[in-house]
Amino acid sequence: MRFFTASVLGLFVPSLAAASNLSTPTQLTLPSDFKPPQVFKNTNLVRNTNLEKSYVRETINVVVENVDKQPQSDYYIPFPSDVFDRVGGFEVRDKKATDKGRFEVDATEVVSSSSNQYFVVHFPEPLAPKSQITLGISYSILNSLAPRPAVIQQADKQYLTYSFSAYVPSAYQTVTQKTKVKFPSTNVPDYTETSDLKSGADPERKGATYTYGPYETAKLAPGTEYPVTVRYEFTNPVITAHLLERDVEVSHWGGNLATEERYWLRNNGSELANQFSRVEWTFSAYQKAPTSAVREITYPLQPGSVDPYFTDDIGNVSTSKYRPGNGKTAAHLELKPRYPIFGGWNYSFKVGWNNDLGRFLHQIKGADSYVLKVPFLQGPKVAEGIQYERVVVRVVLPEGAHNVRYQTVEGANSNGLPGANHIRASLSSFKTYMDTLGRTTLTLEVDSLTDEARDAQLVVTYDHTLMDALRKPLTIFAGLVSVFFAAWAIGNIDISIKKR
């Protein structure tokens, strides 16, 4: 049946990949003896390190001045090579005009001469000599918090350590700089106290915020490091999804938007020193004591979400609860894993739900073009945050959709996503439910995301004609007709041995 209809309907097949903006990220190759040209000077640099979540979120505000004689437009930001791959949601904006959007950023390949890799920020307009620009750089670093002690008792508090350099790594000379570290609580048992970097106590403590600096570093060579380690209480799980697969399936006939997300979670917190004790867990759960284990995950769904499910490899997880919203307020899916996820434990699961397509899809008047606006990432909302090592978003468009383009929605603030050239996009076809051609599928892959990207929106435009919509009914019709015809033809064959 498939062959027959495929050959008949193959006549109407439009070319799929025509005119789209799909790209694969390219990395800049630098010469092996590369050193960033010393054309800039950081006159003032403030780094805010936020340790309240289970990943590190940093924002750097830096005033950059062009000290060269030529206008310059490429600003290099170094990261140690082992950290570089774990930097997520990297974004640079002009601090004075954040609504103008992010600057274009390229990543470099490993430079053999240094242990650093660079992000290259391209200013939209070259910076004239002697003039200044204030950059707002924001990013998060995944998996950079290490639990110490690495093993704890089940009811113990958990402590994380974070090591960084008191001098902000920079490719350029920096005049003054300081680092503010925000801890989740005031319980910070260990932190490095610098002795000779500045006069007075360093760091200065104010509640849960510790400030290293300000330092006068005009005379220091760029790249000088001063290692600092802090250790603080974080009796929360360090939830890491080492893979999230998210499928968004559009059905024009059903008027339905089906979403399914598959998680492979791991808790990167301290492991249990002894084995798991159910007695202790029962008592601590009864007292609602803070714990480093994942007890429950709340998953807000958009208003109007229906038919939610929460399953894993061996079936429905019966411990979940769904609290539907009243149409306007968000619905909540309360996911309780089958067992508490302690440090070092894994849990993989699947959640899914349906939405009315009308809220997400818009047809352009008088054309066969559609605009689909869906969240790029939803994910659970937990106070301690979630880090995603790899996210694969698949948008399954109706069969025959072509001229596919996508865009992430940018606002005045960071949406948690990296720039478009750090998103790997590809088109493929996905066959299901009696498809002949397969449905056009847009796959977007991003590494190192955090739940900062929860509110990011994805816009996909595509063309879909009436003929595309009618393909499936016609296919089924043709298939049935051919089956009936075959039955009739076979029924007419005389197979009796006797002569009639």
Place this chain on the structure above:
Amino acid sequence: MAESSLDVLLKGSSGRNTRGLLRIIILLTIAAAAVSSRLFSVIRFESIIHEFDPWFNFRATKYLVQNGFYSFWDWFDDRTWHPLGRVTGGTLYPGLMVTSGIIYHILRFLTIPVDIRNICVLLAPGFSGLTALAMYFLTCEMSSSPSAGLLAAAFMGITPGYISRSVAGSYDNEAIAIFLLVFTFFLWIKAVKNGSIMWGALTALFYGYMVSAWGGYVFITNLIPLHVFVLICMGRYSTRLYISYTTWYALGTLGSMQIPFVGFLPIRNSDHMSALGIFGLIQLVAFAEFVRGYLPGKQFQKLLTSMVFLVFGLGFAGLILLSVSGVIAPWSGRFYSLWDTGYAKIHIPIIASVSEHQPTAWPAFFFDLNFLIWLFPAGVFICFQKLKDEHVFVIIYAVLSSYFAGVMVRLMLTLTPIVCVAAALALSAILDNFLVLSKPDPEAVAKASSDDSKSFRSSRNAVVGIYSYFSKTVVTCSMSLYLLLFVAHCTWVTSNAYSSPSVVLASKMPDGSQFIIDDYREAYYWLRQNTPDNAKIMSWWDYGYQIGGMADRPTLVDNNTWNNTHIATVGKAMSSREEVSYPILRQHDVDYVLVVFGGLLGYSGDDLNKFLWMVRIAEGIWPDEVNERDYFTSRGEYRVDEEATPTMKNSLMYKMSYYNYNSLFPAGQAVDRVRGVKLPAESPQLNTLEEAFTSENWIIRIYKVKDLDNLGRDHNNAVAFDKGLKRKRATKKKGPRVLRTE
């Protein structure tokens, strides 16, 4: 006008078409009812595989779908029966898996994305719809009454005796085997009636399918020869019989030998000898018939007598010789236990330990068959009245399966089809007589019979009929009432008794809402996610398939029970002291030990209640080391509280069940809710194992086997040292005094 238009519909050739259409609609409705009444568990719980064996079948199906047919055929499974492994491809009946694999691939071909699990879950209900249809065909062969077939189909569709093995999720061999059984019998009756090679070959084909699907094929292998034998003894030999039997036997045996697990059994195993014997006999009978046509009566008589003695003597001697020399395998243990219900308990505790191998309790017949069970004898009686070839078949089937159903609970399944046939025959006879509105016209009947005046008076049918509307109404109403009660009973039994997955337990919250106890999957999923991929799990064999299917970890023993010694080893490890068990665990690379404990919840199917079977099976192999008597108190009680015997208290199973349990309760008040006893205030001490995981309601407890001590101490000393106890001086053992013998 309305009447005349009805007449158009109901009379003549269009009337036949209308009735045909109506019949198809009724049959489809019956099939739909059969399918939907089996979906209770899916609606109440979820689409999940039930119980124990289905988990293996599901796992095997997944393997088949992923790796293709040939690697499935050659599948050596090293993740069960560690360290022996199991030649799975050669020791299973592949029919079930192949069937769902084919369905899966057809759906894939049509690009319909159905999960293989859903196919497996819904296979049994789907095939039960087909069974109802097959039942219709079979019963239609037995009776000319149009209602009998439909009634039988309806009975078969909803009777609990069959539903018990075919609810959604009960993905076991019986799911398709009962359909094949009924359909093979239908084809066989058809073949005997027509004497047609085609029907005989079709019988053989479906017999082959049946062999590939279920070990119960032996029932067909013996029932058909018995039918033929009885027919021959009744002097009903005919060429029809000869053609159909020889066709079936030759093709069917060849077909059955294609299954690796069956292999050469059909010519070597005693269970199959009757079919072979009848095959020989029917040749002789055919030859005798042939000779009779050419020889005068007297000589033929002599020849026949001598032939009979000669052949019987030769055959019997040959059989004995072959049995003694071992060419023909002796009768299997399961076979003996069919005749002597006490046999298994003494000789094969592993068979007796399965609840479905126990003799049936009387109420079970009524529970599973309701009013069919008292219509059943009436139906058999009707068969005696008619007594054509096919009715002989019904009678034999009825007698045999009634016996077997009494011996073993699970064989109720083979009884159910014939009960439905017989009950439908009886009920249709009643309805045909009582539901007809028009009275019989005695004159017309008398005239009709007097036309036939050549026959004897006694052989003429007497003029019988029901004349009174009152009796018609009463009988019809009461029968309808019984039918309605039957439907209500079936629904009730299905929903209450047979629709629980037993992997997921349900209980009611105080407000009446359902509360799901999901401990099994909690623990299995923990194993699956948080242990190394090849961590060996030791548990009692009941849970082997589930661990393989849900936790995806290698197990030591499972429900296949092919190696009694291995199971006894596990039994010994469970029932011995830690000092004895630990070396066994180490030798078998065990990483985790899993026990089921129902004490907190009052879940009675736990390991402590099965514990005596472990002891018995272990005792069967090591009578010197494990002794059942040691687990009973001096007064012969099986106790787990303060009074328990030292052997009991020191056994690994006891320790693992109650380890740390008392800390859930205020001091000294720990209670076991299954056995209803207060436990000792002190928790048992475990030295060689440590608790790794306990599920929410304590149903599953998983222990990790400790590695050897780093300092080379034994675990007793290491634990004592960690607790800060003073090391006991190794005092010189005094021992009993002995006389100096110099």
